[in-house]
Amino acid sequence: MKADPIGVATGNHYIDGDHACAEGAIAGGCRFLAGYPITPSTEVAERMAERFPFVGGQFIQMEDELASMAAVAGAAWTGVKAMTVTSGPGFSLMMENLGLATMMEVPCVLVNVQRGGPSTGLPTLTGQGDMMQARWGSHGDYELISLCPNSPQECFDLTITAFNLAETYRVPVLFMMDECVGHMTEKVVIPEADEIEIIPRKFYQGKKEDYRPYQFKGDGSVGPMIKAGEGYNIHVTGLTHDERGYPVINAEAQDKNVRHLVDKILLNEEKIRIIEEDQVEDADVVVISYGITSRVALKAVQDARAKGLKVGTMRLITVWPFPEKRIHELRDKVKAFVVPEINLGQIVLEVERCVSGKAKTILVPHAGGWVHDPNDILNAIEEGAK
Amino acid sequence: MAYWRAPLDLKKVEVPHGDIHINIEHCKGCNFCVEYCPREVLEMSVEFNRKGYHYPNVLKEGACVNCNLCEMICPEFSIFVLEGKTRHPEADEVIKGKEKS
Amino acid sequence: MSKTAEQILSDELLIPQPKEPLAHPMEGYLRTDRLPHIWCSTCGIGTVITAFIAGLQKSGLERDKVGVVSGIGCSGRAAGYLQLDSFHSTHGRAIAFATGVALGNPDMKVAVISGDGDIAAIGGNHFIHAARRNMNLAIICINNFNYAMTGGQAGPTTPESANASTAPYGAYEYPFNLPFLAESSGAVYVARWTSLHVRRVTNAIAEALVKPGFSFIEVIAPCPTLYARRNRLGSGLDLMRFYHDNAVIDHNADTRDIDIEYQKKIVVGKFVDKEKPTFLENKDAVLSAKLGDKYIPYKGA
Numbered sequence: 001m002k003a004d005p006i007g008v009a010t011g012n013h014y015i016d017g018d019h020a021c022a023e024g025a026i027a028g029g030c031r032f033l034a035g036y037p038i039t040p041s042t043e044v045a046e047r048m049a050e051r052f053p054f055v056g057g058q059f060i061q062m063e064d065e066l067a068s069m070a071a072v073a074g075a076a077w078t079g080v081k082a083m084t085v086t087s088g089p090g091f092s093l094m095m096e097n098l099g100l101a102t103m104m105e106v107p108c109v110l111v112n113v114q115r116g117g118p119s120t121g122l123p124t125l126t127g128q129g130d131m132m133q134a135r136w137g138s139h140g141d142y143e144l145i146s147l148c149p150n151s152p153q154e155c156f157d158l159t160i161t162a163f164n165l166a167e168t169y170r171v172p173v174l175f176m177m178d179e180c181v182g183h184m185t186e187k188v189v190i191p192e193a194d195e196i197e198i199i200p201r202k203f204y205q206g207k208k209e210d211y212r213p214y215q216f217k218g219d220g221s222v223g224p225m226i227k228a229g230e231g232y233n234i235h236v237t238g239l240t241h242d243e244r245g246y247p248v249i250n251a252e253a254q255d256k257n258v259r260h261l262v263d264k265i266l267l268n269e270e271k272i273r274i275i276e277e278d279q280v281e282d283a284d285v286v287v288i289s290y291g292i293t294s295r296v297a298l299k300a301v302q303d304a305r306a307k308g309l310k311v312g313t314m315r316l317i318t319v320w321p322f323p324e325k326r327i328h329e330l331r332d333k334v335k336a337f338v339v340p341e342i343n344l345g346q347i348v349l350e351v352e353r354c355v356s357g358k359a360k361t362i363l364v365p366h367a368g369g370w371v372h373d374p375n376d377i378l379n380a381i382e383e384g385a386k
Numbered sequence: 387m388a389y390w391r392a393p394l395d396l397k398k399v400e401v402p403h404g405d406i407h408i409n410i411e412h413c414k415g416c417n418f419c420v421e422y423c424p425r426e427v428l429e430m431s432v433e434f435n436r437k438g439y440h441y442p443n444v445l446k447e448g449a450c451v452n453c454n455l456c457e458m459i460c461p462e463f464s465i466f467v468l469e470g471k472t473r474h475p476e477a478d479e480v481i482k483g484k485e486k487s
Numbered sequence: 488m489s490k491t492a493e494q495i496l497s498d499e500l501l502i503p504q505p506k507e508p509l510a511h512p513m514e515g516y517l518r519t520d521r522l523p524h525i526w527c528s529t530c531g532i533g534t535v536i537t538a539f540i541a542g543l544q545k546s547g548l549e550r551d552k553v554g555v556v557s558g559i560g561c562s563g564r565a566a567g568y569l570q571l572d573s574f575h576s577t578h579g580r581a582i583a584f585a586t587g588v589a590l591g592n593p594d595m596k597v598a599v600i601s602g603d604g605d606i607a608a609i610g611g612n613h614f615i616h617a618a619r620r621n622m623n624l625a626i627i628c629i630n631n632f633n634y635a636m637t638g639g640q641a642g643p644t645t646p647e648s649a650n651a652s653t654a655p656y657g658a659y660e661y662p663f664n665l666p667f668l669a670e671s672s673g674a675v676y677v678a679r680w681t682s683l684h685v686r687r688v689t690n691a692i693a694e695a696l697v698k699p700g701f702s703f704i705e706v707i708a709p710c711p712t713l714y715a716r717r718n719r720l721g722s723g724l725d726l727m728r729f730y731h732d733n734a735v736i737d738h739n740a741d742t743r744d745i746d747i748e749y750q751k752k753i754v755v756g757k758f759v760d761k762e763k764p765t766f767l768e769n770k771d772a773v774l775s776a777k778l779g780d781k782y783i784p785y786k787g788a
Contacts, residue, residue: 031785032591053774056783058590063616067583070576074556074587077574079788082591100577227788228572228588229595231551235518235567237575246521247567407509414528417724439528458541458685461533462523466511
C-alpha cells in the first residue's frame with residue numbers, strides 16, 4: 001500500500017531530526033500521538049500538534065509519560081497507528097506500559113531522543129545510554145525492535161520503517177534517536193506519496209464470534225487485529241493469557257505466551273535486520289556503531305584506511321533484535337571488533353557475547369554530553385589491527 | 387398482603403409474579419437475596435453446593451412479586467427472576483393460610 | 488383432557504414445578520465461560536457489575552459501542568467478566584488507557600471500572616487530569632477502603648483509625664473525599680452510592696453512560712475478607728446492614744462536607760449533574776474557528 005498523500009509533505013526540506021521524525025510518522029500513517037514534553041524530544045510532538053489538524057490526526061498532551069504510553073496502547077486497539085515520543089526520564093516512566101503494549105501485542109512506535117543520564121542527567125546534550133534499557137527496560141522476558149537513525153533524512157525514512165515493522169510483527173518499535181541527530185539540521189528529501197511503501201494493519205475478516213486476539217503458533221507469526229467498537233467483544237489483559245486473551249495463571253500458559261513474544265521477533269531476526277556494511281569481507285577490524293556515533297566513526301575509519309589498515313564498518317540500524325548470526329559469520333575472519341558508543345559499554349556487551357572470545361572486542365566509551373573524538377576510535381582500530 | 391376484608395375492587399387488581407431461578411453452583415452463600423427480599427420468599431439451604439456454600443431455596447414461590455431485587459443484588463449472577471403470570475391477590479391468602487396450617 | 492387435582496392445585500397455588508435450566512437475563516453481557524468469578528463471598532463488586540449491565544441496558548446505548556477498561560486489583564478484574572470490548576490494563580493506568588480508546592474511537596463510550604487504590608492513589612493523577620479535560624469517560628470507582636487483592640493494606644480512602652495490614656495500629660492519614668476530588672477537578676456528573684443501593688447505582692450508571700464528558704460514580708462496597716475481618720465488622724452482609732442504617736441520601740449535599748469517617752454516616756446521592764463541552768467538542772470548536780475548512784477532524788481509524 002502507498003502512503004496517503006494528505007500526510008506527505010513532498011519536497012526538499014531543511015529541517016532537524018525531530019521535525020523529520022514527525023514528518024516520517026505522519027507520512028507513515030500515524031494519526032494518534034499522546035505525549036508529554038521533554039527535552040530534547042519536544043519538537044516532534046510540537047510539529048505533530050501543528051500538522052495533525054490538517055491530516056485528521058488525534059493529538060493529546062497527557063499528564064505524564066505513564067499516561068502517554070497507556071493511551072497509545074489503548075488507542076492502538078481502535079485500529080489507529082499510534083505513537084509517543086520522549087527522552088530518558090520519560091522513557092523510564094514508559095517502561096511500565098511498554099510492557100503492557102508488548103504483552104497485548106499492540107503495534108505502536110515509541111520515539112526516544114536519547115540524552116545523557118542517569119536521572120535528569122544532561123537534558124540538552126546527547127547520549128546513547130538507553131540502549132540496554134531499550135532491550136531490558138520493562139520487567140519480564142520479551143523482545144522488541146529498536147531502530148537507530150544517524151541523520152535527519154533517516155529520521156524521516158526510518159520512522160516509516162518503524163511503523164511498518166510495528167504492524168508486521170504486532171509489536172512496539174523503539175525509535176532510538178539521540179539529541180545530536182534530533183537537533184541536527186540537514187537536507188531532508190520527502191518523496192511523493194506513491195513512492196512511500198506503507199504496511200497497513202492486518203484486520204481480521206472472519207466471523208466475529210470466532211475471533212481470537214492472539215495466535216501462539218510457535219512459528220513466529222502473529223494473528224490479525226480488530227478495531228474496538230465494532231462488536232468483537234474482545235478481552236485483552238496484561239496478565240499471562242491464552243489465545244482468547246483470557247488470563248491463565250500457570251507455568252504452561254506462561255511458557256506459551258512469553259515464548260511467542262520472543263519467537264515472533266527472534267525467528268524473524270534476519271527479515272527485520274537492517275544493517276549497513278562496508279568493506280567487511282577482507283577486514284582485519286570491523287567498527288560496529290549506531291546512531292550519531294556511526295558518523296564520527298566514519299572519520300576514524302577513513303583515517304585508518306589512509307594509514308593502510310584494513311577496516312570495515314558495520315552500522316546497526318536495527319540494534320534490537322541484535323544481528324547475532326551476522327557477528328557469528330564475521331567473528332572467525334576478523335582480528336577485532338571496535339565498538340564506539342556514547343555510554344560506558346552497553347552494545348559492546350552484546351558484541352562480546354556473540355564474538356565469544358573468537359576475536360578481540362574493544363570498547364570506545366564516552367560518558368555522554370558530546371560525541372567521540374575520532375582519534376579515540378582510530379587508536380582503538382590500530383590496537384585491534386595489531 | 388393479608389386483608390381483613392376483601393377490597394371491593396379486588397377482582398380488578400393484578401399482582402405481578404416472578405418465577406425464581408437459581409444457579410446454585412454459582413452461589414457463594416452471601417445471603418443478600420434472603421435478607422433483602424421484600425416478600426421473604428427465600429431461605430438459605432441446609433445443603434451445601436459443590437463449593438461448600440449454602441444457597442437460597444424458594445420458600446414461598448407464589449409470593450414473589452417480580453421486583454428483581456434479588457437478581458440485582460446478587461453478586462454472583464446466580465439468582466434471577468423471570469416475569470410470570472400475574473394473579474389475583476386471593477392466591478396470597480391461600481398461601482398464608484396454607485403456611486399457618 | 489381434564490386437569491388432575493394436582494395440576495389444578497399447582498396452577499392455583501403456584502407450587503414450584505421443575506423448570507428447564509434457563510439462561511440468566513444478563514448472560515449475553517457476561518463471559519459465562521469465566522464464571523464463577525474470583526470475588527469473595529459477600530464482596531460487593533459482583534453487585535456493581537450486575538448494576539453496570541442493568542445500567543448499560545437501561546442507557547439504550549448500542550452495546551458494541553461501549554468499552555470497559557479496568558486497572559489492577561479486585562475491581563480491576565471487572566473487565567474480564569464483561570462480554571464487551573474489555574481491557575485489563577496496568578495498575579492505575581485504566582483512565583489513561585481509556586483516554587486512548589475514547590480518543591482512538593470517538594464513537595465509543597468507554598467506562599472505567601476500578602478500585603479506590605487504582606483510581607485515587609496510583610492513578611490519581613490520571614483521574615484529576617481526565618476530569619479536568621472533561622474526557623468522555625464514565626468512571627465507576629468501587630471503594631472498599633483498602634487494597635484487597637494484595638492483602639488488606641491501607642489505601643487513599645481508608646478512614647482514619649480503621650485497621651489495615653499496613654496500618655496495624657489504625658490508619659492515621661487523612662483519606663480522600665472522592666466526590667469532592669472529582670467535582671473540584673471538573674467532573675460533570677458526580678454521585679456516591681453503596682452497593683446496597685443497586686437501583687440507584689443502576690440509574691447512575693445509565694445516566695453516566697449517556698452523559699457526554701467525565702462522569703464519576705463512587706460505589707462503597709463491602710470487603711468481607713480483609714477490611715471487615717481486620718476491623719471485626721462481621722461479614723459483607725453486616726456491612727450491607729450498616730449501609731442500610733447509616734447511608735443518608737442528600738442530593739444537595741456540598742461535596743466538601745461528605746468525608747467518610749470510620750463507621751459513621753455515609754452521605755450518598757447525586758451531587759453534580761451539569762453540562763460542559765467535552766475535550767473533543769472543545770478541540771473541534773477551537774480548531775474549526777482557527778483553521779476553517781482546512782481543519783480535518785479525526786474520524787477514527
